[in-house]
Amino acid sequence: MEESEKVNFSDFVKWTPKQREADLATKNYKYILYGGAMGGGKSYWLRWEGIKLLMYYWGKYKLSGVMVGLFCEDYPALKDRHLSKVKFEFPTWLGTYSAQDHNFILSSDYGGGILGFRNLDDVSKYQSSEFAAELVDELTKNDKETFDFLRTRLRWPGIEDTKFLAGTNPGGIGHVWVKNMWIDKKFDDNEQEKDKFAFIQAKAADNPHIAQSYYKSLESLPEGLRKAFLEGDWDLFKGQFFGEWRRNIHVCKPFQIPSDWKKFVCGDYGFAKPAAVYWNAVSPDGVIYIYRELYCIEHTFSDLAKKIIAMTPESEELKYWVFDPSIWSKKGESELSGAEIMQSVYREIMKKSLMLLQGNNDRINGARVFREYLKPYLQEEMITAKLQVFENCMEFIRTVPALVYDATKVEDCDTDGEDHSYDSERYGLMSAPTPAITSDKLKQKLFNERMRRNKERNKSKNKFFRMV
Secondary structure, eight states: HHHHTTTHHHHHHHHHHHHHHHHTTTTOOOOOESSTTSSSSSHHHHHHHHHHHHHHHHHHHSSSSSSEEEEESSHHHIIIIIIHHHHHOOOTTTTEEEETTTTEEOOOOGGGEEEEEEEESOGGGGGTBBBBBBEEESSSGGGGHHHHHHHTTBBBBBBBBBBEEEEEEEOOOOTHHHIIIIOOOOOOTTTOGGGGEEEEEGGGGGGSSSOOHHHHHHTTHHHHHHHTTTTTOOOOOOTBBTTTTTTHHHEEEEOOOOOOOOOEEEEOSSSSSOOEEEEEOOOTOOEEEEEEEEHHHHHHHHHHHHHHHHHOOOTTTOOOOOGGGGGOOOOOSSSOOOOHHHHHHHHHSSSSOOOOEEEEOHHHHHHHHHHHHOOOOOHHHTTEOSEEEEEOOHHHHHHHOOBBBBBTTTSSSSSSSSHHHHHHHHHHHHHHEEEEEHHHHHHHHHHHHHHHHHHHHHOOOOHHHOOO
């Protein structure tokens, strides 16, 4: 950004190395997420990056009066994080601040651009607004609809390289959609700018200006909050229903399932909402592996049954299918239930009967059983768990860790969340067959094999994307 260098921008901003990394990323990417933990200097970076973008637009396009918006979820947050800092942080020669409309206007020497401080308590008020760049502090405190709306306001006549920059911690109502787009790179089918997203992780340890006392207070948080706020762990956040979940413990690389392991299918039916189906294998030492996934919408009972059959190799013997109890309901005396339709389709294609079990819908005990399988334990210096998920089962890995507690039913998850994979596997775990009795020698062999796969996974596991 040549113009910013002419005014010796870096001399008075004094980026930390991580802030500099995020600054460099704005040259090549349109949507930048910075932070992912507390204490990384997110708010400071957003303020000064907004100033730098205004200088850049002036230097490149010779446009004055360009508007860049810096947003918080509400006015109190905006006041605490930014407005209280402006008069002390921005030097008077740089520009003037108008308390009436919350705009910082750059001096004409630097283009006269405007950094407007705004809140998102009602985004519809920006229906006619335009911004050359939008900066959002604590993005996960907003729903995806807010982000989608802001993208429609991201435009300025004569400027081609508009920018969307955000800082955030894990957690909040927007945790799942933010994680999907920036961390997991999982986008909606109609997303046209997938290659323009970048995440730069910064933690308190990356900020040399953080007081040691603040750092120690983060270290003293309960484990779940400490991992989320200090370490930037996106699989752990406040209110998480399954705090036991660890990607490095519960997710494994696919391998050839032995033919003699007991296998079954579990499913949660939906039409407008997703149907979630999982193939499970029970090892002789009682570990359950989720090794195949079907996650789809707008499938009738017969369509779903046909797809399950098509996805199951002929050589693969399944003991049974277990589905949610709702598919046994009938709308009328003469109509077939969903369960009867699926059984009929199976008989027609496979020329034999399907053992279709009605899932146990005891949600409280089901959650307890689920936790028992997720619970990490130490075995010969390796932390492992009785539930392992193949890394290609992406919807399970995406949605189960994102479930949060229900506000009133304190032992259940919030069913307004995306709980289809969880419900499906809950029926599966409640029905799981007893593993075949095996010798201690074979158990040791199975454990050694799991340890070997664990080491391989740790060597090749994905890192957070970082600009260099």
